[in-house]
Amino acid sequence: MEQRTIHSHNREAEPLSTSRLTGDATAADIESVRRRTSVFVYEWPVRLWHWVNAALIMTLIVTGWFIASPLPTMNFAEATHQFVMGYNRFIHFACGQLLTVAFAGRVYWALVGNHHSRQLFYVPVWRKAWWKEVVHELRWYAFLEDVPKKYVGHNPLAQVAMFFFMTIGITFMLLTGWALYAEGAGQGSLPDLVMGWLIGLVGNTQILHGLHHLGMWFIIIFMMIHIYAAIREDIMSRQSMVSTMISGHRTFKDDLPD
Numbered sequence: 001m002e003q004r005t006i007h008s009h010n011r012e013a014e015p016l017s018t019s020r021l022t023g024d025a026t027a028a029d030i031e032s033v034r035r036r037t038s039v040f041v042y043e044w045p046v047r048l049w050h051w052v053n054a055a056l057i058m059t060l061i062v063t064g065w066f067i068a069s070p071l072p073t074m075n076f077a078e079a080t081h082q083f084v085m086g087y088n089r090f091i092h093f094a095c096g097q098l099l100t101v102a103f104a105g106r107v108y109w110a111l112v113g114n115h116h117s118r119q120l121f122y123v124p125v126w127r128k129a130w131w132k133e134v135v136h137e138l139r140w141y142a143f144l145e146d147v148p149k150k151y152v153g154h155n156p157l158a159q160v161a162m163f164f165f166m167t168i169g170i171t172f173m174l175l176t177g178w179a180l181y182a183e184g185a186g187q188g189s190l191p192d193l194v195m196g197w198l199i200g201l202v203g204n205t206q207i208l209h210g211l212h213h214l215g216m217w218f219i220i221i222f223m224m225i226h227i228y229a230a231i232r233e234d235i236m237s238r239q240s241m242v243s244t245m246i247s248g249h250r251t252f253k254d255d256l257p258d
């Protein structure tokens with residue numbers, strides 16, 4: 001016991017940066033460590049949802065694509081022995097159902113999680129300072145600003161994009177997807193009772209298929225910009241990005257330009 005106290009006392013007396021750095025650390029490395037700080041941002045349910053949601057959406061895009069443009073019939077097997085498109089649709093529907101449960105879980109977490117978990121569900125258009133930051137981010141992404149700002153949670157531009165493309169986008173895909181599913185499930189089924197009305201509202205199933213299909217492109221556009229922006233910011237901004245969605249911690253680099 002006595003020995004342990006002395007040990008921890010000794011460690012406290014030593015500056016953290018030097019006591020923890022080993023190997024080939026130089027004085028410049030130690031100085032750099034001293035300048036870096038980190039904040040815990042994304043709790044595990046947010047991170048888990050992010051990657052599960054991303055994997056489900058990727059699978060839904062591939063299988064949805066084939067629903068829209070089916071493979072030609074294969075002539076090496078008897079038609080009755082093939083179930084390729086059946087399996088494809090099954091995977092699409094299973095992932096659609098998981099997406100529904102996962103999104104409900106994410107909404108629940110916004111109610112009980114930390115304040116960063118709520119960013120996905122609103123856009124603070126009433127805050128003047130927020131608009132100024134949106135303009136700053138637009139300029140930064142367009143290479144018109146030299147010094148990036150630091151944000152603990154999503155930056156304002158990312159927040160707008162995530163709200164419109166994801167919160168609205170996923171909701172749209174869930175509603176239209178379940179309405180399409182209602183048709184297959186049949187009149188009087190639970191999906192029909194809950195979402196069947198949407199078919200009549202948009203006109204007919206073909207229009208609904210078209211809207212659900214357009215929604216896919218809306219999400220694909222988001223994905224391309226999102227992955228580009230996440231990697232670009234990881235390299236060019238003064239804060240960690242991709243690892244933040246893995247560990248939950250945002251690390252801020254020092255303020256000095258490279």
Ligand code: HEM
Nearest residue numbers: 046054057120153154155158162166223227230241242245
């Ligand atoms: C290699 C692929 C991906 C990487 C590296 C990545 C990275 C990230 C990072 C770093 C953040 C946090 C950004 C911030 O703190 O402002 C984030 C958030 C987010 N990403 Fe991704 N992402 C990927 C794929 C996807 C895909 C495929 C989707 C869905 C189509 C997606 C949807 C989202 C959403 C909705 C958020 C907000 C999370 C929340 O607030 O709950 N991501 N992503």
Ligand code: HEM
Nearest residue numbers: 060061064065067068096173174177178180181209213216
């Ligand atoms: C991001 C999520 C989703 C994407 C990207 C997506 C994509 C697609 C695409 C591209 C189609 C083909 C539409 C066409 O005829 O041109 C489709 C069809 C369909 N999707 Fe989705 N979908 C998603 C979510 C869902 C969900 C949540 C459900 C609900 C369970 C669902 C159920 C269906 C159904 C029932 C069809 C019609 C199948 C058929 O006519 O054989 N989808 N989806």
